[in-house]
Amino acid sequence: HLKYQLKQTPENHFKNILKCIEIAENEGLNTNVYLEDWSNGMADSRNYVYNYLDFISKQNVARVLLPDTLGVLTPEMTSEYLSELVNRYPNIHFDFHGHNDYDLSVANVLEAVKAGVKGVHLTVNGMGERAGNAPLASVVAVINDFLPEVKINIKENALNKVSQLVATITGFRIPANKPIVGENVFTQTAGIHADGDHKRNLYFNDLLPERFDRKRKYALGKTSGKANIQKNLQELGLTLNDEDLKKVTQRIIELGDRKERVTAEDLPFIISDVLGGEIPDKVKIDSYVLTHSKGLKPTTSISLKIEDKIFEENASGDGQYDAFWNALNKVYQKQKRSLPVLVDYAVRIPPGSNSDALCETTITWRNGSNDFKTRGLDSDQTVSAIKATEKMLNIMQQ
Structure with a gap:
């Protein structure tokens, strides 16, 4: 980047950076420094990264931002590189900026926080260039559940509303299976899972939907069992005997074979249709x-x-x-x-x-x-x- 994009020597580059810092100080501005393509720099030109940070550590810089610009880091590399820098430069405030090209951004952010960085860059719904950046909602949940000693000030129960608002404004739709904020992530589809929840919440984990101002749902369709339907009936305040439940279950499975999903709001209609009185089939x-x-x-x-x-x-x-x-x-x-x-x-x-x-x-x-x-x-x-x-x-x- 320095040789072919900026066409500068390290010495000239450092002089230009110093001029920018001095101009900012004269204007009463704080300075952050962003190390473009830092992850590849650590892999291919580590000595240059050290020379750069040796220079930066002596300047009046508020934060040094370390980007995995092309999303090439693994969690192991993230841990190694950042632990090395945090230990070598304990007085620098490091931020980590992860990209999601290999779908490893959340894992990399977790390792970055464990390594001791002071800040992480996240985006709502993981929006960003190419495959996007580390998603805010997922990282918040991961830190709260796996690094409880790290305190953050983001309200979990606001994440879903913010996510939906941003999706509406930007036009970028949220995948139905996106963790935390996707439409289906708190929906049990298989009847065996609904049955396990009915018998002591056997398929619950720490990602309870109530944390995010959401509710657990039980899908109705071709994989539904009686337990799915009973859970939805409970929500509606309805009960059916075993024989009627069997009839309703069969009808839902038939509908599910033709359509992707039947909702809880459909249930009263189905019950009325299936149990609405026997008519001779002549x-x-x-x-x-x-x-x-x-x-x-x-x-x-x-x-x-x-x-x-x-x-x-x-x-x-x-x-x-x-x-x-x-x-x-x-x-x-x-x-x-x-x-x-x-x-x-x-x-x-x-x-x-x-x-x-x-x-x-x-x-x-x-x-x-x-x-x-x-x-x-x-x-x-x-x-x-x-x-x-x-x-x-x-x-x-x-």
Whole structure:
């Protein structure tokens, strides 16, 4: 760097540094010195680093900043280099500036603090050049848990809020599995882990979510067991007997096979759908094809089984469900049977849900002077309406 980037000799470089320090003193400013690419300097030109620091140690400098500019240090190298410098220059205030190119920045910061540096450079969410710098939240947790004798003044319960705020402002999203602040890091997915937590918190460690103003969650999906679901039911103040719990678990696993995740807010909808009363399964919508093309009316082809007889029809409509309904009407008209009138069609997702796993469609039907409702639940809006319609067909078939 000195030879090819600055094109200076060490002697000229030191003179220029001294001039800068003197100018700062005259202006009443403190001076910090930053040793660009210090880690490679220690590996390739250690004597030059010593000459540089011998010179700096005699100047009025507040801090000397030691960067692992290209993120090449291992924890062992960090410990060796910094211990050497701290012992050799006990009166210099050293800071360590770590980069994360090999995903070792947090481990390197830990070794730097153990070696006796007085300051470390961290960024919110690990933002920084290339792979970023050492992340603030992870380092705070590591120091508090593994170096309790080192006192820091950062409030753990504010880290997550700050992280989310910075992510929103900068547009740099937080990976879901990022320690401390990631969306999924306090979420148990496997049923065996939820079961262990239920039986004496067997899968807890010192990284309790409450430290960071967060809550432990139990994911619902294809790997869910009964324990996951029971934990979520407890949060909602609900209880189910073993047989109903088994039915709900099976439905969640089915949904999980098609979508990544089901949330706790989805549970009341699932329970209502699964346990909402048994309807005889005499009419079955075996198959359907829904098409929607720009400039053309939506069309639907259906295959319907009524009392073990198969009927097929197709139709177009103003929307996918309207096309489905028109095809269904054709089947019943040919059988000289009438269908109830659709008087209301309501679609909703679970309140507060941040998942697209479920959609509930409630349809109100009028048969003569009587109104009744059926509900369908699915991850697809049109399919949930078709499921609600299938329930209506079975009620009418009784």
